[in-house]
Amino acid sequence: MKTALTIAGSDCSGGAGIQGDLKTFNAHGVYGMSVITAVTAQNTTKVSYIQGLEPITISKQLEAIFEDIKVDSIKIGMLFNKRIITAINETFKNYNLPKIVLDPVMISTTGRILLKGDAIESIVKDLFPLCNLITPNILEAGKLTDTTINNTVDMEKACRKLYELGPSNILVKGGHLKDTACDVLYDGNEFTYFDHKRIDNPNTHGTGCALSSAIAANYSKGFDTISAVKSAKDYITKAIAGGFSIGSGSGPVNHFI
C-alpha cells in the first residue's frame, strides 16, 4: 500500500485542509496520514477562529510517523506561523524525505489570513529548497515574487523567479485569472500548460488543497511531475464540477467521483 502524509490545518467543516486532503488521498487509493499544524473553526461562510499548535506537538506527530512508517509523498498546506515552520524544518533534518508538494496557503477564499506575514520568509528559506513542487495561485505567486500577475506571460516570469528560490518544479495556478483557468508548470527548463474550461460552480471550497494532495498521491504511485499534475487537474476539474451546497456559503468540491 502506498502512503501519503499531509501536514496542514484542520477544517472542521470537512472541505479543505487535513480533512479535504485525506478525502483526496482516499479517492486516489493511497493510505493517508496527517500532521495537524493548526485547528480552525470554519464553515461554508467564514473562518471564525484559528489556534496554531505548539511546535512540539507538530514535531512529535512527525517523529511518530517517520520512525515507523514509510512515507511515499508529503503534501504541505496551511502552516500558520514561523515557529511551526521552524519545527517542521528541524524535524525534517532527521529523516530521508520523499517528494514534497507545498501549497503556500496564505488566505482563505472567505478572506481570513491563514499564514502570518513573517512566516512567508521562513517558508521560502526553510522549505522551498526541500520541495519537488510548489503550487501557488496567482495571488500567492505575486506576493512571493513581488509582482502582479494578470496573464500567462506574467505567470511564466513568476515561475522563473520562484524556481530560483529552490523548488524543483513550479505550478502557478490560474484559477483566479479573468479569461482562462490555465495553470503553468515550470521545471527549470520547459513550460507545460494545463488549460481547462472555467467551471461555473460556486462550491469550490477545498480546491487548492485537493489539487496539491492529488499531485502528492500521484507521486506516491510513481507518476512523474507532468503526469501527476495532469491527472490531478483532471481530478479537480471533476471535483469542482460536482461541488455541492451543504450550507449557506461556498460548499466543498466533490470527492465521490
Ligand code: PLP
Ligand atoms: N482552511 C484550511 C485549513 C485550509 O488549508 C485552506 C486552504 O488551504 C482553507 C481553509 C481555504 O480553503 P478555500 O480557500 O478553498 O475555501
